[in-house]
Amino acid sequence: MLKLDWNLLFTVINLLILVGAMWYFLFKPVRKILEARQAEADRENALAKAKTAEAEAVKARYEKCLSDTEEERRQIIAKARKQADEEYKKIVNNARSTAKRIEADATEDAARSKARIVADAEQEIADMIAIATEKNVGERRGAGYEDALYEQFLNEVAKDEAVSEPEKAEGETE
């Protein structure tokens, strides 16, 4: 047990073979597997990171889109409001001018009909005066006749006025 001989060399060779075999059969394959797993984990990690970044980008785009839509909505509303305002003003102006025109028309109408009525009345008064004068001249007999004449004249005036009054009111309401 205490002498050194050839067996020392054998043991060295044995050990070298054992180290090589263990490297080939145990350490190399296991390390390969571990490294492959590590690489896969790294890859998956990178992939997950990329996915996250992508999702972030999509989210940012969506948010931008949302804010854009909001802006657009606001613009549309503002535009619509402006348009409506304009429309409203236009309509109101229209209506106002129409009313003015109608009023003017009505005033003109009323003035014309008044003038006509006045002219008519003057004509009639003139006619009546003519008739009265004719009658006065023709039948200057008895006091009773004059009274009857006055009566007749007043009646006629009253009738005229009753006719011309509603005509005038109608023209104003239009």
Add this chain to the structure above:
Amino acid sequence: MDQLSEIINEELEVKEVFRIPIFGGIPVSESVVVTWIIMAVLILCAFLLTRNMTLHNISKRQALAEWIVTKLSGLVEGMVGERGKAFVPYLCTVMLYVGIANISGIFGFKAPTKDLNVTAALALMSIVLVEAAGIYYLGVRKWLHKFTEPIAVVTPINILEVFTRPLSLCMRLFGNVVGAFVIMELIKTITRNILLPAVFCLYFDLFDGLLQAYVFVFLTSLYIREEIE
């Protein structure tokens, strides 16, 4: 007492198993044959454990192989340091071999580490590895310069260390195994019951055997680390 010394002598004597019929016959001792058996067992285990390895859905075999490799590598790497990573497989293999060789007495073999040839070979390989690592990592000039550190006076001691280190490695392992064996034989002889030897066997054969394997690798990696850093 005569009987005891006879047993011890017989057990410690390394028998010649056969002769290789060249150069007038080279004797092959029992320790080499047991080493072959241990090698065969280790390689077979490694081969069976790492067969059909997959990336996913690993089997129990693969899990065991990965566990062994990761744990052993982590343990040795902690001792040899980051720079000595290249030596990890060698040191792991030596640890496995010495550990199994030390406890092979339990399985009825004659432990190869009881043969001075085996421990001397291990120590020789260790010191060659240490110096080779020094030359490889530092270059010849720096490696030579390291002998004069920290001061030039200690150069003889440093050179002497190249020889005392493997000697101490070799003798420590050998002495521990032989000592444990002799003590176990003594206990077996003086006690008649089975319980006491069983308890001491746990300490001397199993614990001490594995501890010496660890110490051997620890010292080797310490020398390597010291040399390359």
Add this chain to the structure above:
Amino acid sequence: MNTTLIAIGAGIAVLSALGAGIGIGIATGKAAEAIARQPEADGKINKALILGCALAEATAIYGFVIAFLIIIMLK
């Protein structure tokens, strides 16, 4: 006569166990102190202690080996 001298020599060689005993005793005492001071570090302390004991034991082992050699060689 011869055998007696061999036995005496072997016995003297084994005296180196003294150093190992003292060393392991000191190491264990210090480890106990360290654990008392820092109970949470007992794993590391235990590891260092066992390693140190194994290394200190080596001197006793050397003595044993020398004694053994004396007996075997000079018998």
